Amino acid sequence: MAGITTERILALHAAYTRCIDRNELESWPDFFLDPCLYVVTSAENHRAGFEGGMIYADTRGMLTDRVMSLRDANVYEKQSYRHIVGMPYVIKNGGDEAETETPFMVMRIMHDGKTDVFATGIYLDVVHAAGGDLKFKKRVVVCDSSRIDTLLALPL
Amino acid sequence: MNVNVPPGSISNSPQPTEWPEGTLTRVPFWIYHSPDIYALEQQRVYEGPVWNFLCLEAEVSKPGDYRTTFLGSMPVVVARDSDDEIYAFENRCAHRGALIVLDGGGHARDFTCVYHAWNYDLKGNLKAVAFEDGVNGKGGMPKTFCRSDHGPRKLRIALFAGLVFGSLSEDVPPIEEYLGEEVATRIKRVLHKPAVVTGRFTQMLPNNWKLYYENVKDTYHASLLHTFFTTFGINRLSQKGGMVVSPSGGNHASFSFVDKSTQGNDYAAMGLRSENEDFKLKDPTLLDNADEFNDGCHMQILTVFPNFVLQQIQNSLAVRQVLPKGLGETALNWTTFGFADDTPEMKTRRLRQNNLAGPAGYVSMEDGAVGGFVQRGVAAADGERAVLEMGGSGTTNEGTRATEAAVRGFWKCYRAHMGV
Numbered sequence: 001m002a003g004i005t006t007e008r009i010l011a012l013h014a015a016y017t018r019c020i021d022r023n024e025l026e027s028w029p030d031f032f033l034d035p036c037l038y039v040v041t042s043a044e045n046h047r048a049g050f051e052g053g054m055i056y057a058d059t060r061g062m063l064t065d066r067v068m069s070l071r072d073a074n075v076y077e078k079q080s081y082r083h084i085v086g087m088p089y090v091i092k093n094g095g096d097e098a099e100t101e102t103p104f105m106v107m108r109i110m111h112d113g114k115t116d117v118f119a120t121g122i123y124l125d126v127v128h129a130a131g132g133d134l135k136f137k138k139r140v141v142v143c144d145s146s147r148i149d150t151l152l153a154l155p156l
Numbered sequence: 157m158n159v160n161v162p163p164g165s166i167s168n169s170p171q172p173t174e175w176p177e178g179t180l181t182r183v184p185f186w187i188y189h190s191p192d193i194y195a196l197e198q199q200r201v202y203e204g205p206v207w208n209f210l211c212l213e214a215e216v217s218k219p220g221d222y223r224t225t226f227l228g229s230m231p232v233v234v235a236r237d238s239d240d241e242i243y244a245f246e247n248r249c250a251h252r253g254a255l256i257v258l259d260g261g262g263h264a265r266d267f268t269c270v271y272h273a274w275n276y277d278l279k280g281n282l283k284a285v286a287f288e289d290g291v292n293g294k295g296g297m298p299k300t301f302c303r304s305d306h307g308p309r310k311l312r313i314a315l316f317a318g319l320v321f322g323s324l325s326e327d328v329p330p331i332e333e334y335l336g337e338e339v340a341t342r343i344k345r346v347l348h349k350p351a352v353v354t355g356r357f358t359q360m361l362p363n364n365w366k367l368y369y370e371n372v373k374d375t376y377h378a379s380l381l382h383t384f385f386t387t388f389g390i391n392r393l394s395q396k397g398g399m400v401v402s403p404s405g406g407n408h409a410s411f412s413f414v415d416k417s418t419q420g421n422d423y424a425a426m427g428l429r430s431e432n433e434d435f436k437l438k439d440p441t442l443l444d445n446a447d448e449f450n451d452g453c454h455m456q457i458l459t460v461f462p463n464f465v466l467q468q469i470q471n472s473l474a475v476r477q478v479l480p481k482g483l484g485e486t487a488l489n490w491t492t493f494g495f496a497d498d499t500p501e502m503k504t505r506r507l508r509q510n511n512l513a514g515p516a517g518y519v520s521m522e523d524g525a526v527g528g529f530v531q532r533g534v535a536a537a538d539g540e541r542a543v544l545e546m547g548g549s550g551t552t553n554e555g556t557r558a559t560e561a562a563v564r565g566f567w568k569c570y571r572a573h574m575g576v
């Protein structure tokens with residue numbers, strides 16, 4: 001058992017955000033176990049104990065479907081994200097599974113150059129050292145604000 | 157930028173304000189960005205003889221519960237008093253006009269304005285004025301001051317199928333009449349028992365509110381802009397659908413149901429049946445639909461003028477409140493819901509199917525952006541107009557969704573209120 005260290009968690013976050021920010025969404029589902037839980041919600045809804053979100057996926061297949069839908073079905077103006085991810089706070093580390101809380105900020109860059117703070121919040125993660133590689137068993141993206149500007153196409 | 161131009165020095169025509177000649181098949185683009193129209197809408201639409209959707213009854217379920225919302229631009233408090241009745245009043249202190257309630261909702265026995273501590277009951281009556289009798293015999297309000305003469309404006313309330321509507325007008329028709337029989341029936345079809353809120357979020361739309369409202373009523377764009385179902389080979393052709401428009405033109409319901417003579421009612425199977433292996437849902441449980449209303453109708457989108465949308469997309473249920481936040485900005489407040497007796501399977505189904513709608517919705521995320529495309533597209537087109545001739549020029553019920561009848565209905569209703 002390799003064990004989960006802060007360094008490995010940092011490397012996972014770096015690879016995850018690099019994947020999205022470089023628009024390599026096809027690899028994005030690989031960061032998750034199957035089944036998994038990926039939810040994008042707001043702090044208010046999270047506090048209220050609502051399970052759902054603007055995005056909700058409980059299998060890796062659903063993540064793959066979202067990428068396919070974004071690539072081939074959905075219409076949105078060309079845009080990219082820049083994730084800035086803070087230090088993970090380790091809530092619990094059981095050796096092969098750890099629970100962490102990590103702040104993030106995402107800038108959205110539109111094709112015409114318009115750049116805005118699109119979202120800030122925390123990632124509530126359960127990471128698992130499955131077969132050596134760290135993967136997300138659970139990633140609940142809790143946005144500080146309940147407002148989404150225009151639409152939420154690319155994953156956070 | 158403020159440039160002073162001497163009167164008469166510019167020869168181009170001023171901003172046109174006349175509606176183009178003829179029928180409801182033309183919409184002038186100045187209607188989406190005229191400040192005069194925006195101001196007039198507050199008076200004639202929101203404060204006029206309409207029922208504005210305020211919130212769900214479930215959101216103010218116990219005496220003392222309150223929520224804040226808006227009637228157009230007017231901030232509003234909705235509260236349930238100890239008599240178990242729901243009241244709503246302008247969220248504006250009678251003293252100097254500060255907001256009385258600052259947060260989004262909660263539970264209270266009364267409300268105190270933070271500025272000078274004037275106090276209100278849950279009905280919006282002014283109950284106490286700080287230092288009303290002065291201090292040590294000095295100051296205080298004049299003897300002639302009567303608290304009951306002062307207070308925020310109160311709204312009339314209409315409850316319908318767990319929805320709370322409010323109006324400032326004495327002339328607005330009773331809610332059933334306002335909705336129209338067919339639309340009323342289709343609201344009750346979905347809200348046939350008390351709703352339980354499962355989430356709330358706001359989508360900020362970069363466009364005038366009317367562009368979103370037209371979009372919801374525009375059945376023509378559905379399969380053209382939104383290609384999720386067709387991309388994944390989920391066969392829509394065998395579906396039957398239609399639309400009803402209320403006599404006022406302002407309310408509508410569009411719906412579709414699977415034609416059981418040609419298809420089973422099995423969405424998962426339809427997703428799997430796709431010809432192209434590359435475009436097959438990896439996890440078709442997303443579309444594992446339950447016919448919860450026992451009528452085969454898997455999709456119903458309904459509007460009530462001027463700000464309400466009820467959504468049933470398979471088992472994804474939500475209400476949406478459309479609020480103007482400026483000429484080119486609109487808040488779309490989503491509240492997703494289910495029912496108290498939902499089974500665990502139904503709960504999971506709703507959680508999954510809520511992916512279909514909302515800011516990240518597979519089927520409808522485009523609706524958040526397309527209004528902005530128009531707003532930007534018509535920026536300099538005050539003299540031009542949109543063409544609404546799909547399905548003719550009428551506003552009546554149609555057995556098809558290849559029509560702009562409900563959009564024309566919206567303009568019929570809007571123009572009647574606005575006098576434009």
Ligand code: FES
Pocket residue numbers: 249250251252253254269270271272273274
């Ligand atoms: S403004 Fe409310 S008490 Fe003065």
Ligand SMILES: [Fe+2]
Pocket residue numbers: 371377378381382520523
């Ligand atoms: Fe749409």
